[in-house]
Amino acid sequence: MTQRLPITRRNLLLGAAAFGVPAILAGCGNPNDRRTPGASGSAARGTITIGSNASDEIPKKSLETVIKAFTQADVRINTVDHNTFQENINRYLKGTPDDVFTWFAGYRMQFFAEQGLATDISDVWQEIGADYTPAFKAASTGSDGKQYFVPFTYYPWAVFYRKSLWEEKGYQPPKTLDELTALARKMKTDGLIPIAFADKDGWPAMGTFDILNMRTNGYDFHISLMAGKEAWTDPKVRQVFDTWRGLMEFHQPAALGRTWQEAGQSLAQKKTGMYLLGMFVAQQFPEADRDDIDFFTFPEINPQFGTDSIDAPIDGYMISAKAKNVDGAKALLKHFAQATSQNAATKLDPGTLASSSKADTSGYSALQKRGAELVSQATHIAQFLDRDTRPDFASTVMIPALQRFVGKPDDIDSLLKDIEAQKANIFR
The missing domain is CATH 3.40.190.10 (Periplasmic binding protein-like II)
Known part of the structure; x- marks a missing residue:
């Protein structure tokens, strides 16, 4: 049984107020997919693919905007309906997954890490760790003590x-x-x-x-x-x-x-x-x-x-164990961890809050400020039923x-x- 890492208010805001179709997520050639070129055309780190569940209009535009600011590689986003993505995630990761995929913190992340379906990104955390509170790191850590997840946004x-x-x-x-x-x-x-x-x-x-x-x-x-x-x-x-x-x-x-x-x-x-x-x-x-x-x-x-x-679930990114471009994928995860990336996302998506403790919250809407306040006042924070089991x-x-x-x-x-x-x- 995986050891769960419960998140409490004291830890979370310390200092801060899918199982069916195999390659559908990676190889679908979705007409809404977007390739974002690197700064030098032929990117220094090749091509990176992302399996994304951000299928609704606003989160989809948010991801595309954040990716446009990434200049180290070409990025291809393979977007799949949110529910279909979740239902097919297990076989997807065992089949021909993308390099990077959208996923969830805590137990859901730990489960796939234990199955050997995710890449250890502890080296990435050595660079980004100072930008997160201890509980965000805990929610990104597998039962083996290694990190497999980069938090991006969360919402109460x-x-x-x-x-x-x-x-x-x-x-x-x-x-x-x-x-x-x-x-x-x-x-x-x-x-x-x-x-x-x-x-x-x-x-x-x-x-x-x-x-x-x-x-x-x-x-x-x-x-x-x-x-x-x-x-x-x-x-x-x-x-x-x-x-x-x-x-x-x-x-x-x-x-x-x-x-x-x-x-x-x-x-x-x-x-x-x-x-x-x-x-x-x-x-x-x-x-x-x-x-x-x-x-x-x-x-x-x-x-x-x-x-x-x-x-108050945390959404973010992981690297699949079968990633073809691990070096590029890690560079992209570092980009997602930057406060500027999360600021861009939360500005476009009014229903999310930035995970980085260095994010600029001064531009939050009244609703976002109220959301951050609600989370800061909670004694216990669950990740949601389908993420906590x-x-x-x-x-x-x-x-x-x-x-x-x-x-x-x-x-x-x-x-x-x-x-x-x-x-x-x-x-x-």
Whole structure:
């Protein structure tokens, strides 16, 4: 079992406020791929390929912009739909992967490092380490003590809403679950769908489970459950699903047929009152409306834990074990680690924050500043369900299980028994 490296506020901001188609990611000749020439035409370090999951318009443009400033080599970006990328990542890395690939910090990174599917970049960290806090380095470190990942951006999960709508209706951010329920009832009376919700892609519901579990049972139990050390049939877990079922009447209906982008647009259009999601929801708002976005951290359920924990996943880059241009790939990772690169990305993508402690945050939007503040105030920071557990458990067990719950929320006991049985086969 991989040793997990939990991230806490004290460490994280010390000093700073996929399994199916093999070569699809590397060899697809995507019509949206972009080759960025080096400064001297025939680049000094040859050609570097990147397998990218940045398929949405804003993150895609952000990556392309950052790559344009890299002058040491030619870079080819092979962009694949975000969900397809994640679902195919295992066979992709075992097949003919790109030199560099977008991925996630923590357990998800460690899993592929342990499989021998990633290149040790400890030498890169000798040069970039001073630009990161100790916990960002910890989140980039494998169970063998070596580094395999360069953090680029991160983003908190919270409950987002439109300030103008709330001011018009006189709504106030709830501090407890009872207050949240009362607010949702008031929104229904006012003709709004209280909570935007979507789970067509399988992963968004994980964020709801994460926060309900951490609010109910605490961060330590949540991380232990993700590690396969707790039983899904434990009454503590059933309580989480009972609480969630009680909120279902306020959720946007037909969630299994809706993408997170569509749910985000419903929030932007003032058809829904609030939305628990990552800060990247801002991508679905017209630029002119982004100053109208605000959020609150999910309210207290159990006073023992209060609101001490949040999800704040870290995105970044790794080098595949089969990279053809390791030298060029390492140079590119150093470029991603530069504060100027991350500044360029966060300027273009309003839903992200820079990982480098040397990044210039003075240009952050009000939303980004609020996001950084939320993370700095959290005692415990989780990476997200599908990043805090084994990728096979997340994809083959939890995605269908949570979608099953969303479709039939009254069938909790048999659902949890099924999850536990499958967990026992995976976590041996």
